[in-house]
Structures are given as structure tokens and as C-alpha cells.
Amino acid sequence: MRLKEIAALVGGTLVGDPEQEAARCSSLANAGPGGIVFLEDKKFVPQLGGRRPACAIVSPGMRLEGINVIEVKNPAIAFATAMDALHPAKKPAPGIHPTATVHLEAKLGHGCHVGPYASIGAGSRLGDNVVIHQSASIGESTAIGDNSVIHPNVTIYPHTAIGKRAIIHAGAVIGADGFKFLTGEGGRRIKVSHIGRVRIGDDVEIGANSCIDRAMLDETVIGDGVKIDNLVQIGHNCVIGDHTVIAAGCGIAGSVTIGKHVTIGGLVGMADHITIADNTFIAGKTGVTGDIGPGIFGGGYAMPINEWRRAEVAYRRGPEILRRLTALEKKGE
């Protein structure tokens, strides 16, 4: 693509040669002829180390000596847009691999790809251009919307509903039984069957080896635009609001209601039956045992982040506090 085309695509202003060609995006460390880099802030210029990319996408007003720039209000989004244009995701060719097992009572839309050893159960319906990769297991009576991609070794239990443009990474498990046991005679654990399902909205991405349990009754709901990282556990009957983001390693117990536009850092744990308000931000490794939000929270036991930081400072000064307290006591004797 020529720089003038890229500038138009990203809604930016080109300062430089409009006919210059760019073929790829790169990091500053691997910048070179024909490449486009992203430079949000002048402080990162030294990382270029004299390399000469074809163009840098920059914040308004930034100039780089001898390098074409496209200035744009949000250079990060512009660079992501350029990436998608210059490095489009490779889509596997439509068709059902001869080794795949598609049930006669499953329905596939136009342009679907079903990879080797994948299986699609009875009564399932795939939209158009859905990609099912190797060894993915799509249970019975499952719906998957247009343009969704299911990566290898994913397991979708029966009766799951997945929206359009979903990306489900390798090894994820959607719809396993929730973890609910009653205690019977002699402390024996009695399994509570799960007859609910998982319903996932549009534009959702679910990370590798993450797990979303089906509801006991009714539905576990993942809203539109939710992004879930790798190795995340979502318990039965949770409801995750639209455009919420959950980083790797989180464990969300059952029946948790999380609002919209919530941001949850890595390794956060949440107890069951709590509610997180819209727009809440939860720092990594926080433990949440009650309703919180909106606001910014952190700590082993969630608290407003500034309170937590001050408490943490005092925690570190605990030995000093003990010494000062003992000194005062001696003085008073």
C-alpha cells in the first residue's frame, strides 16, 4: 500500500511522500525500509536507533527527521488498523476436511471451514464463514454465529450459543458442568446436575485454556464485546456485561454479576454471588468477596486503590511501628 492510502485508511494526515510504498508493520527495534512503525511519544524515538522505516504513525504534531509520518489523534488504533490492512489474518479455505465428523442434522452456513478431526453434533447450526479448527468438539444443539473462529482442541459442550465474530482460542472449554455439590450422609458429596447453558454474545474473544461453566438452570451469560484472556475460570450462572475485559488467571466463582466496561487484571479472584458495578477497574491479584464499584480497587481484600496503597505502605512499616510503640511504652513506664 502507498502511504497516502494508509493515511486515508486510518484517518490521519500524511507528512511526507504519498507515493512511498509500505508492505509491513514492525517494532521500532526491527524497523526498516518498507515498514511502518508506531511512535506515540517522543521518548521512544531512541529505540529506533537510526533505523529508517518507510513511515511512522505518530501523535499530532510529532515530526521525525527524514522519516515520513502519519499524524493521527489515536495512533495506537491507527497502527492496529494498518496492521489489519497489511497483515490480514489468513483464513483457511472453505470446506469440510474429509476426516471431520459433521452430523447429518447439523446445519452449516456458506463458506465454513471444518478442519481435520473436528466434530459437529446433531442439531448444531453454524452461520456463514465459521472456522472450526482441528480436533475442536462442537456438541449437540450448539449455535455459532457468522465469522466466528474456533481454534484447535476447543471443547464446546452441548446447547451452547455463541454469537458472531467470536474468537475462541485453543483448548478453551465452554459449557462444562458448574461446581456445585451438596453434602450428604457421612460427608459424601452429592453432585448437582447442570441443565443450563452458556450464551456468548457477539465480538467476544476467549483465551487459550479458559473455562466457562454452564448454568445449573438458565444461563451463564458473556456479553457482547467481552474479552477474556488465557486460563480464566468463569463459574456457573455468572453474567458478564458488555465490553468487559478479564486478564489471565482470574477465577470468578458462581453467580457473579459483572457490569459493563469493567477491567479486571490478572489472577483476580471473586467469591460467589457478588456484583461488580459498570466501569469498575480491579487491579491484578485482587481478592473480591463483596459487591464493589464503580471505582478503582486493589488488595488481597478489595479496597479503593488509594486506601490500599496507603495500607500497604503501613504494612511494610509494621516492624518499625512495633519498635516505636515499644519505645513509647518504655518511656511511659
Added chain:
Amino acid sequence: MRLKEIAALVGGTLVGDPEQEAARCSSLANAGPGGIVFLEDKKFVPQLGGRRPACAIVSPGMRLEGINVIEVKNPAIAFATAMDALHPAKKPAPGIHPTATVHLEAKLGHGCHVGPYASIGAGSRLGDNVVIHQSASIGESTAIGDNSVIHPNVTIYPHTAIGKRAIIHAGAVIGADGFKFLTGEGGRRIKVSHIGRVRIGDDVEIGANSCIDRAMLDETVIGDGVKIDNLVQIGHNCVIGDHTVIAAGCGIAGSVTIGKHVTIGGLVGMADHITIADNTFIAGKTGVTGDIGPGIFGGGYAMPINEWRRAEVAYRRGPEILRRLTALEKKGE
């Protein structure tokens, strides 16, 4: 089923129409004609919102105007029993899928189902009515007891022993090598081979993408009736006592001995070579580095839960403590 049949099944007393039919279980929010709900406590009645289920399973003495009730000592267990009767788990038909690979030297009992792309290694023995789902990998010399269900994409390493009625959810890995490395010259890590195995008792459920490592020598043991949630790590040579429950995201290091009837919340970490007594209860996110129990424990470093709660209150008051201490010091000058 008629309500009189359900009342008999769950050992409860019907107050209402014995001939009324019920076809399904539902939540209060989705209650309706022909449905059975579960109402342990009067305080949940508003959630019914005027809906009229065929019947409610309730605690002794509870009455609902115009709704049949079955009263029973433990309504939660009764409802679970009704669920199993009205919504029996769908068992796949017996038979070996033409794409499956069953070694000539493997033995299968009566009524087994082996799904597409599943493989069963040499010398393995399956009991009766075992279900092996798609792409599950059952290694050599492995035993699986009657009525067990192995979900898709599970990997069972060779020489594993699994009891009866096990449920192993998708993506779980049983019997991978434990994590033990010695440090050699130049800091090079030397792998210690693992020649032990995993032995799992009867009535065990293991969650999606959980991992149980084989012993270095001897056995990693999961007792009867143990229930393990998703994304749990059990290290090599652990021994987990009967009817113990471990919630999602826990990491149990090697050679940990956990007693019977222990309850472990989510995201708990345990250091290696420790012992947890029978009937211990460990709150979510606790870190355990030494022997504990019986009793109830919590905290980043495990402590009796009431001590932990009080310590946590003081932690939050740390900044206040510092101010008060400084004020006292000034006063004394």
C-alpha cells in the same frame, strides 16, 4: 412424573394435588406450568414474581398460596434428586466410532462408547458403560472403572488408574510428569524422570483443564468422592483424602497430604510437603506453607480465620495507626 411420584422419590410430603404432572425443573425466574422450583427459604419467594410452577420443593412447614409444595428436610438434595429424574444425563449410544483407535490389546467392558478420534492404548482396561468422548487420549496400561465419563480432549497419560463413576471434564490432563529439576553444572536444570502414576478413586469429578501430575515414584492419590473444579493443579505425589473438595484455580505443590472432607476455596496455593488435617476448611486465595487444621483458615499466609479477619481490620487501619503513633510521640516530646 406426577407430584406424588416425585414426593416419594425425594422422601418428602406433598401438600397439594398428587396427580399434577411435572416435566422439568427450573429457576424461580423461569418458573411456569409443569415446572418444579426449589425454595429453601421464604425470603426467596419474591423472586417467583407471581409465576405459578407446578410445585415447589420447600423446607418443612413452608406453604405457598395456590402452589403445590413438597416439604422435605433437605430441599436442596431433594431438588437435585428431582433434577436427575426429570433431566437424566444423555448417554451416548454404546459402540466404537469408526474413526477411533482402540489398541488390539485394550479391553472394553459392556456398553462402552468410544467417540470419534479417541484413542485407547495397549493394555488398557475399561469397565462397563464407560464413555470416552472425542479426541480423548487414553494411554497405555490405564484402567477406567464402570460408568466413568471422559470428556473431549482429555489426556490420560499411561499407567493411570481411575475408579468407577468418574467424570473427567474436557481438557483435563492426568499423569503428566511432575515438576522436579535438580541444578547441575552452570545452573543447568536436570530433569528427574517420573515413573510413578496417578490413582483416582470412585465417584471423583475433575474439572475442565485441571492437571494431576504422576508421582516420581509410587503414586499420586485422589481419594473416593473427591471433587476438583476447573484449572486446578495437583502436584506429584500428593495424596487427597476422600470427599475433599477443591475449587477452581488452586495450585497444590508436590507431596502435599490433604485429609478427608476438606473444603478448599478457589485460588488457594499450597507449598510442598505439607499436611492438611481432616475436615479443614480453607478460604479462597489462602496461601498455605505449613501444616494446618482442623479448623477454618484464611489469609495470604494461612491463619485461623477469625485471627485473619482481625489482622485484616488492623491492616486497613495501618495509616491511622501511623498517625496516632506519631501524635503520641509528639505529645511525649
Added chain:
Amino acid sequence: MRLKEIAALVGGTLVGDPEQEAARCSSLANAGPGGIVFLEDKKFVPQLGGRRPACAIVSPGMRLEGINVIEVKNPAIAFATAMDALHPAKKPAPGIHPTATVHLEAKLGHGCHVGPYASIGAGSRLGDNVVIHQSASIGESTAIGDNSVIHPNVTIYPHTAIGKRAIIHAGAVIGADGFKFLTGEGGRRIKVSHIGRVRIGDDVEIGANSCIDRAMLDETVIGDGVKIDNLVQIGHNCVIGDHTVIAAGCGIAGSVTIGKHVTIGGLVGMADHITIADNTFIAGKTGVTGDIGPGIFGGGYAMPINEWRRAEVAYRRGPEILRRLTALEKKGE
């Protein structure tokens, strides 16, 4: 093997019968005729309980009445060496299973084994004696070095490079997209495409169901000799130095640089863009949000381990501190 052969193999000195045969390694609890045990310290002798193994591998100077010993400077390494000699890992026979899918444009070295339902994508190159187990998915343009073993249900995304003698346990996912989203209009999350790759050195072991994300641009790098336990998350663009060890359940966010010979306990969380120095030791469950090392660290918020221990003691005495403070205040009134 005869004891004189084992002594020579492990570089130790035999005190006892050189012609005695030994056939297997065992624990102290299962010691018996023909078996070799490992006894680093006299204090473990009672665990033998009068059992009579063929030989014990011991620290220099240790003697056991009536039992042959091989004394050696590092008995743990010697025992591991004996284990490998007496219990060599069973290698599956070379050959491509008839159900496997190997792309015409993939290249395999000598002696490779490709198991049932495994798939190897276009342009991929396997070295000699590589083992690909059941249902493993090897994407396009991926390189795997000599003698590496890929266990069942592993997913390797396209363009990954893996060195020699790698062991990748079941369910691991290498090369999924990193977790990076920008926020667009209305709080909508915009995916940033990932066009980088994962590069893994020689002698690396990766645990079951662990995930290593591809770089956004450039590479996520796992150095030589790195050992990663089960259920570990390594974010995009991380660089892990040679011979570093990461225990189960850790979550390492994006762009973290970890030095060489670092030891990281279980369930540790690391924030993005931080640097860990060579030879750092991080205790289990530590949270790391800034650059640290070298040294030994622990705590919810990483601190030098001795400071952390003292702070933790003061934390537990928090309620006592409050009481003493209040008493002082009353006294001063």
C-alpha cells in the same frame, strides 16, 4: 544392571557387592530386593522401616547396616541418572499413523513419530526423532528441533520455533494471540492483531495446559533450558532467560523480561513491562509490579524476603498493636 555398573555410571563409590543386580528404582516406602533407593540424609533412614533394597545411593560417608551403598557427592543427581538408566522413557516407534494429516509441504527428519489425529501444517519442519502425539496440532511454518516430544492435544499456532529436546506436555497452547485491546468509541474493545511468534530454545519443558502467547510484533522468547510447570501463562513479548524455572499457576503479563537462572514459585503474578534480574528467587504467590532482583523476594507486593517475613509478623500482631496504642493514648489523657 550390576551395582558396579551403576556406581561407574553415576560417578560414585560402591561399598558392598559389585556383582549384585539392581532392576529398578523405588521410594523408601516401597524398597525391596533388586531395588535402588535414594537416602540423602540419615534422618530418612526410619522411612526404610527395615526393608532391604539392593542398594542405597547416599551422601559421602553414609553407611547402612547390611545394605550396599553407592556414595556420591550429589546423590539426588546420581539417583536421577540411575532412574534414566533403569527406567528409560518408552519412545513410540517411528512412523506416521495412517489417521494423521501431514501436509505435503511439511518436512520430517529421520525417525519421527506422528500419532493418530495429529496434524502438521504446510511449511513446517521437524528434526530427527521428533514425537508428535495424538491430536496435537502443529500449525504452518513451524519448526521443531531434534528429539522433541509434543504430547497429546497440544496446540502449536503457526510460525512457532521450538528447539531440540523440548518436552511439551498435554494441552499446552503455544502461540495464541496476546491479550491487547484498545478502547474505541462507546467503550468498544478493539483487538490488536498479533503477527509475531514464539521462539523456544533447546532443552525446554512446558507443563500441561500452560499457555505462551505469540508476540504482537517480533518474538516471545523462551531461553534454553527453561522449565515451565502446568497452567502457567506467559504473555506476549515476554523474554525468559536461560535455565529459569517457573512453577505452576503463575501469570506473567506481557513484555516482561526475566533473567537467567531465575526461580519462580507457584501462583506468582507479574505485571507487564517489568524486568527480573538474573538469579532472582521469587517465593510462591508473590505479586511483582516493578523491577526486582537479584535476591530473594516474597509478599503480596514483592519485597526482600526477610523484610516481608518481619512485615508479616507485624501484620499478625496488628490487633495487639491497636490495643497497645489505645492503652497508651488512655494513659496519656
